[in-house]
Amino acid sequence: MTYPIRPIDESEWPAFSQVLHEAFGWTPHPTQTERYKAETEFDRSLAAFDGAQIAGVTSAYSLTMAVPGGMLSVAGVTAVSVLPSHRRRGVLTSLMRRQLADIRDRGESVAALYASEALIYGRFGYGRASTELRFRIAGARSTFVTDAPRDPSLRLRVAKPADVRGELERLFASVVARRPGRYERKPQTWDILLADEEFDQRGAGSLRTVLAEDDHGVRGYALFRIKSSWDGDGISDGTLKLFELEASDPAAYALLWRNVLDRDLVTTVEAERRPVDDPLIALLADQRRLRARWVDELWVRLVEVDRALSARAYSAPVDVVIEVDDDVCPWNARRWRLTADPSGAECKPVDDEPDVTVPVSALGSAYLGDGTLDERLAAGLLREHTPGTVRRLAVAMSWSPKPWAGLVF
Ligand SMILES: CC(C)(COP(=O)(O)OP(=O)(O)OC[C@H]1O[C@@H](n2cnc3c(N)ncnc32)[C@H](O)[C@@H]1OP(=O)(O)O)[C@@H](O)C(=O)NCCC(=O)NCCS
Structure with a gap:
């Protein structure tokens, strides 16, 4: 039908x-x-x-x-x-x-989505392209490594998110381009992120923010709720739920995390959406306190392989003929020569013998720089015809920092 x-x-x-x-x-x-x-x-x-x-x-x-x-x-x-x-x-x-x-x-040339279930979208050529970590830090305290940055010119300011929305928006806009997967926010997106009616709170209290700033302006912010609770013996057992922590530099980043982890009456910090290479992991002296769960985040689909591959930068030189399997978007299903180095990239249709044959979903997975192509080869998911090709392609397509969108759309 x-x-x-x-x-x-x-x-x-x-x-x-x-x-x-x-x-x-x-x-x-x-x-x-x-x-x-x-x-x-x-x-x-x-x-x-x-x-x-x-x-x-x-x-x-x-x-x-x-x-x-x-x-x-x-x-x-x-x-x-x-x-x-x-x-x-x-x-x-x-x-x-x-x-x-x-x-x-x-x-x-590119489509991206968050999947409600990981089994749905592979068949349509989407590949798992980024990962988010969900942190739970019990007995939260900011015992950082001794050389963690500190900047005496920084100070903290507690504010209602709605009162400082313009400052949050400006700070976010200044960092959005730094990490693949992040996307520019429209006013409506901020409306939803900062929404704070009782049904938005889900029993975790109002949305709160703390800003890090110096005499020149805001250098970061944290957005969170605190679910306060006391046990039968009158001992506090609060949970801080962190939604977002953004900073323009490492010292502001460390100061905001210290503030989040050192809150009085809070014993647990939960952060739902964090990148796999969150600098917090390097800052914590005792990483064992941080329990992380690993969840697939963005799924990416190359809708036009050549335009998509030409539109990004590469970490190392590569010259490779890729044969793409794609039965949903048949215009992609052919051989392409990708010639790229850190200064630019070109992807052209060719009839040459392929160095590697890949499903289009594998290119979607690699697109934002996740760097997992060679793991796919090890798992037997790619067909390499010229030995070493996948390693070279994986290095060229990998990126630092790792991809992460950080906000469901
Ligand atoms: C997921 C959803 C949209 C699928 O719609 P649908 O019309 O039933 O999908 P189709 O009939 O086109 O299924 C196509 C294929 O995908 C498979 N599939 C669909 N949903 C699946 C799921 N949730 N898990 C595993 N396989 C699924 C089908 O079995 C079918 O496989 P086949 O081609 O081997 O026969 C629908 O089940 C739904 O609305 N789910 C709840 C909301 C949701 O999770 N939406 C996704 C938001 S990201």
Whole structure:
């Protein structure tokens, strides 16, 4: 059975979002629905119809995302949902194919998403491209290595997030390009991040911020909630839930983490979204106090392999013929010569013998600089024809710092 697909207009938003609520089993407050509506790009919001009923949906945000060496227009795929009554009939498959074609028509070469389940998107050519760590630090105290940076010109300022929103936005904008995967935030994104109604708090208290600054201005901030609690003996057992900690330099970074870890009446610090190379790991004298869980974060799809590979920078010279397998976007399925070095890159169609054959998802995984291509070779997931090629490609495509978006879209 086929389900005709087309973009919605604004009047169809209630029916569109209802599919999402049913698929996720989510009951948002009407205010939350309005916030998501404000973020939605209706011309990029596709619905699959069963007669007059919407059976499945997907949408995309027009993101400007950091990639190795620059910023790129990327489709941020979101709101993927199929009604429980219509699942496993190919609705998602048709939506994905249509969406990838639309993304290509718009001139974007890369799509990215957060997956609700890791099993869904590999079949559509997306590869796991970044990892987030979830920290739990019990008995939190900032016992840092003795040479941790300190800058006496820095001071801390406690403020209500809403009162300092402009300062948070400016600081974030100044660091966004530093790490692949981070993306520029629109005002609506900040509205959601700083939202602080009772239903946003989920029992963890109001959103709080502390800024690090000197006489020249703000150098960092932390955004968090504190769930205060006391045991039966009157001993405090509070949990600080950290949402974001950004800084322009290592000394401000260390000072903010010290403040987060040294809070009175807080015994546990939980940070949901941290990069795999978080400098905190190097700062802590006793790393055993930090328990980290490893979760896949962004999934990336190269919609046009040549344009995507030419649009990023490379850490080392490489000249390689890559044969790409891609049955969802057949225009990618051919041989490409990638010639790149730290000063620039070119990717051209060729008929030469390939050095390596890869599924397009492997290039998506490597795109933001995760550096895991050779692990895929070791796992038997790539076919190397010229020995050493994958190692060279893995080094050229890896990047520091490691990719991380840090905020679900
Ligand atoms: C995930 C979801 C969108 C799939 O929609 P669908 O229309 O049932 O998917 P399709 O029928 O097109 O399935 C295509 C293939 O993906 C597989 N698949 C789909 N969802 C899957 C899942 N959650 N886990 C594992 N495999 C899945 C199907 O089995 C099918 O495999 P096949 O090609 O080997 O037969 C739908 O189940 C849903 O709305 N889930 C709840 C919300 C959600 O998690 N959305 C994703 C947000 S990131």
